[in-house]
Amino acid sequence: xxxxxxxxxxxxxxxxxxxxxxxxxxxxxxxxxxxxxxxxxxxxxxxxxxxxxxxxxxxxxxxxxxxxxxxxxxxxxxxxxxxxxxxxxxxxxxxxxxxxxxxxxxxxxxxxxxxxxxxxxxxxxxxxxxxxxxxxxxxxxxxxxxxxxxxxxxxxxxxxxxxxxxxxxxxxxxxxxxxxxxxxxxxxxxxxxxxxxxxxxxxxxxxxxxxxxxxxxxxxxxxxxxxxxxxxxxxxxxxxxxxxxxxxxxxxxxxxxxxxxxxxxxxxxxxxxxxxxxxxxxxxxxxxxxxxxxxxxxxxxxxxx
Amino acid sequence: xxxxxxxxxxxxxxxxxxxxxxxxxxxxxxxxxxxxxxxxxxxxxxxxxxxxxxxxxxxxxxxxxxxxxxxxxxxxxxxxxxxxxxxxxxxxxxxxxxxxxxxxxxxxxxxxxx
Numbered sequence: 134x135x136x137x138x139x140x141x142x143x144x145x146x147x148x149x150x151x152x153x154x155x156x157x158x159x160x161x162x163x164x165x166x167x168x169x170x171x172x173x174x175x176x177x178x179x180x181x182x183x184x185x186x187x188x189x190x191x192x193x194x195x196x197x198x199x200x201x202x203x204x205x206x207x208x209x210x211x212x213x214x215x216x217x218x219x220x221x222x223x224x225x226x227x228x229x230x231x232x233x234x235x236x237x238x239x240x241x242x243x244x245x246x247x248x249x250x251x252x253x254x255x256x257x258x259x260x261x262x263x264x265x266x267x268x269x270x271x272x273x274x275x276x277x278x279x280x281x282x283x284x285x286x287x288x289x290x291x292x293x294x295x296x297x298x299x300x301x302x303x304x305x306x307x308x309x310x311x312x313x314x315x316x317x318x319x320x321x322x323x324x325x326x327x328x329x330x331x332x333x334x335x336x337x338x339x340x341x342x343x344x345x346x347x348x349x350x351x352x353x354x355x356x357x358x359x360x361x362x363x364x365x366x367x368x369x370x371x372x373x374x375x376x377x378x379x380x381x382x383x384x385x386x387x388x389x390x391x392x393x394x395x396x397x398x399x400x401x402x403x404x405x406x407x408x409x410x411x412x413x414x415x416x417x418x419x420x421x422x423x424x425x426x427x428x429x430x431x432x433x434x435x436x437x438x
Numbered sequence: 439x440x441x442x443x444x445x446x447x448x449x450x451x452x453x454x455x456x457x458x459x460x461x462x463x464x465x466x467x468x469x470x471x472x473x474x475x476x477x478x479x480x481x482x483x484x485x486x487x488x489x490x491x492x493x494x495x496x497x498x499x500x501x502x503x504x505x506x507x508x509x510x511x512x513x514x515x516x517x518x519x520x521x522x523x524x525x526x527x528x529x530x531x532x533x534x535x536x537x538x539x540x541x542x543x544x545x546x547x548x549x550x551x552x
Contacts, residue, residue, distance in 0.1 A: 343515070343516055344515060345511065345512045345513075345514070345515020345516055346512055346515075346516070395508075395509060395512045395513075396505055396508055396509030396512070397508070398506070398508060400508070
């Protein structure tokens with residue numbers, strides 16, 4: 134059963150790597166992690182946008198709003214015993230509660246959230262998953278969030294099963310997760326590397342993972358569930374906007390370059406602009422326009438061998 | 439004087455021969471230079487080495503500069519050499535070694551004939 138939509142009343146059709154099927158119609162396990170958050174925020178934004186231009190779409194495609202954190206942050210802050218923390222640690226919590234929920238490269242709160250939330254995932258599920266030595270998928274952040282929102286303190290995986298004499302509470306586990314990530318965060322703060330763009334891993338790798346053929350340590354925005362889903366070595370490579378007018382007006386960019394030759398300066402010349410969220414106008418030329426073009430870099434003539 | 443001429447001739451033929459023949463043709467020309475210019479074997483060896491070392495070193499450096507070191511830096515990373523300059527040096531060294539051994543062989547060949 135494929136999702137189908139035809140001239141919907143809301144005025145737009147969207148798709149953003151979200152769950153491609155409905156559990157009720159298709160009750161089989163498909164695997165993969167589908168960030169529901171992205172589709173949600175895309176629809177939320179499109180609902181509130183009217184008479185938009187290509188520039189608005191560019192802003193939207195490179196948006197770094199972290200919807201997951203909007204829902205998850207209150208859980209962390211609610212169950213943390215702030216009074217038991219040191220002054221440095223309190224400052225970290227302050228960064229998180231002041232955070233504007235945007236994963237822009239300069240935001241420090243984004244680093245605190247990501248580190249703490251991922252630590253909580255390990256604290257809650259690490260002990261349970263360690264029972265098997267078979268390869269097993271980590272509990273996804275979305276699943277953890279959903280479980281904590283629904284079951285809160287009754288969530289069955291909260292207890293650390295390695296401590297048989299004691300049943301941990303969510304408060305204790307949230308604190309344990311915080312204590313796990315605080316030293317990492319404070320160390321990063323000392324090195325002026327707490328800002329999200331420096332804290333998270335940002336790279337564009339060569340397909341063979343040859344380090345000198347890729348680009349690394351890019352000061353980039355984005356997070357896994359934002360529309361600009363750039364984190365680690367994964368991200369929205371090909372960004373494209375096409376205005377459906379008679380004369381094609383289109384914009385696009387990807388994090389590489391026009392040349393496949395590693396000795397060319399055009400090999401990776403788009404990377405910085407891609408990181409900065411810039412777009413290039415895509416030229417669809419008629420024969421006449423092509424012959425009058427001023428900024429032509431060169432011509433390729435193709436003939437029969 | 440013979441030594442300098444041997445170096446220059448090695449470099450000149452090492453440049454010219456691969457223009458028309460396979461890239462390794464300079465090994466043959468270096469051998470011929472080693473055999474025709476009569477010097478002590480170690481001098482022939484050194485002349486053969488320096489001729490090609492300088493030729494390939496300068497040539498590779500010129501190509502690399504024209505490319506603004508883009509390719510040499512990437513390939514140096516691939517071969518774990520550290521920097522593009524090291525790649526140019528290694529290139530020169532390979533040329534020099536091949537040529538020097540050929541020149542030494544040429545020199546010995548002449549010696550054993552006479």
